[in-house]
Amino acid sequence: MNIVIIEDESAIADTLIHVLEMDGFQALWFNTAGAGIAHLKNESADLLILDVGLPDGNGFELCKQIRGFSSIPIIFLTARADEIDRVVGLEIGADDYVTKPFSPREMLARVKLRLKSTRRQVEPCNAQEQDTLRVENFDYIRGNVALGLTALEFRLLDALLKSSPRVLSRQQLMDFSNMPCEEAYERNVDSHIKSIRSKLQKIELAECLKTKRGFGYYFEKDRM
Known part of the structure; x- marks a missing residue:
């Protein structure tokens, strides 16, 4: 399995590479945000270990960018x-958060745990399973396709599905999803809904997420 490391401290990167490769993983290191995201956009990887303080950017912002195109498990490693x-x-979508100084053995255990929890089923699904929208590891999955939702997107979609077919106002969605105070304004809900609807296209359910003009949003399960 391929592990990508985006970390500007070479000593830390060397430690991570050593412990991962000793356990049979392949590790690839980038010391800048730009080089790391360029690789992830063009090559597959199984997990990302990401520093927050990078010389050419902020790891939190980089995580948001990555979540725009990938559901790869992300572990923050930061001081x-x-x-x-x-x-x-x-x-914002990370799967784990480890602070420096850290135990290499603990990091290895966390990597294995995240890979185990996000590994897709290799057996083919039967017809009923292919049509079922289910929850795994705080994400919605249909068949073998995961939506790659951020934590906040998951809570928003979860609220809509559990309330279906009832219409939820933007304020209700903010309340149900425990939206952080700094993000809790109505137009921000619209942005998250747009992102969820885009991800639902992967499983051909985008049309089920409806807008009730002047009121809010609802999910039409009958169209699944």
Whole structure:
């Protein structure tokens, strides 16, 4: 399995590469945000270990960009240990958050855990399973296709599905999803809904997410 590391400290990168390769993983290191995201856009990878403080960008912003095109598991590795940083990191779509200094063996265990929890089923689904929208690892999956939702997108879609066919206002969606205070304004809900609808296209369910003009949004399960 291929692990990508985006980290500007060579000593830390060397430690990660050593412990991963000793366990049979292939590790590829980039010391800038630009080089790392360019690789991820063009090559497949199974997991990303991402620093927050990079010489040419912020790891949080990079995570948001990656979530726009990939559902790859992301583990933040950073010296920023404040609770608010952990919360932000997980809210924007990271799967785990490890602070420096860190235990290489613990990091290896976390890598294995994330890979195990996100690994797709290799057996073919039967017809009923192909049509079922189910939850795995805080993401919605149909057949073998995962939507790649961020944590906030997952909570929004989850609220709509559980409330279907009832219309939820933007304020209700903000409340149900526990949207962070800095993001809690109505037009931001529209942006997240647009992103969810785009991801639903992968499983041909985009038309099920409806807009009730002047009121809010609802999910039409009868069209699944």
